[in-house]
Amino acid sequence: MKEKIISTCIKCFEQKGFSETSIxxxxxxxxxTKGTFYYYFSSKEQVLMTIHRKYIDTLLEQQESIILDSTLTNKGKLQGLIHMLITNIKPQGNSARVFFREFRHLKESHLEEVREKRDQVRLAMEIVIKTGMEQGEFRPDLEPDIVTLGILGACNWSYQWYQPEGHxxxxxxxxxxxxxxxxGIETK
Structure with a gap:
């Protein structure tokens, strides 16, 4: 039942928004009954945090296996990270939309936890880009923090438009x- 509550909340939060969805x-x-809901969760915000944790923890686990793969070049790691973000749309698209849209409704202690985990995703990609620059795989004149944010922005926004059953x-x-x-970033 707990998983059913989570999936129903994801559906409702995605369709109506967190604030507009009531228990x-x-x-x-x-x-x-509401009693069933409260048996598993103390609040709507607790469900929202559960959705956030589940989504970001899945990405962090996948990211770690890519980053630790010593057989990959920095370009290969970047490719793996981009593939990770895009291929998670089909299995986790609804959760991702809730993750990105409803973030602001978490209480401060939960916001802090999620921000730290989001930073881990961002910093891992930034390190891959910096290392690739140092090793001559990527142009040396890049601003790795801005490039990272651009890549994440493009990949994360794709949750809004990409249709897995599309072309x-x-x-x-x-x-x-x-x-x-x-x-735009490889050496000539």
Whole structure:
């Protein structure tokens, strides 16, 4: 039931927004009582934080395996990170939209935790770009923090428009992004 509550909240938060979704909306959708909701969660905000943790922790686990893969070049790691972000749209698209849109509704202690984890995602990519610059894989004149934010902005916004059942597969979209990005940062 706990997972059903989470998935129903994701659906409701995505459709109506966190503020506009009431616990009554959630339990009505599930066909249960408020008591059932409160057995598993103390508040709507607790469910929102659960959604945030689940989403970002999944990315951090995947990111770690890419970063620690010593067989990959920096370009290969960047490719893996971009693929990770784009290929998570199909299994986690609804959670991602809630993650990015409803972040502001978390209480301060939860905001702090999520910000730290978001920073881990950003800093790992920035380190890959800096290392790639130092090792001659990427242009030496880049601003790695700005390049990182640009890549993350492009990838994260794709949750708003990418349709997994559309014309392009997620891996194709990731390859298009990678080509677009690397043509601008690879050495000649």
């Amino acid at each position: 009554q909306d959630v339990v009505d959708e599930l066909g249960v 392009f597969m997620d891996t194709e979209v990731a390859d298009i992004f990678l080509d677009m990005i690397c043509k």
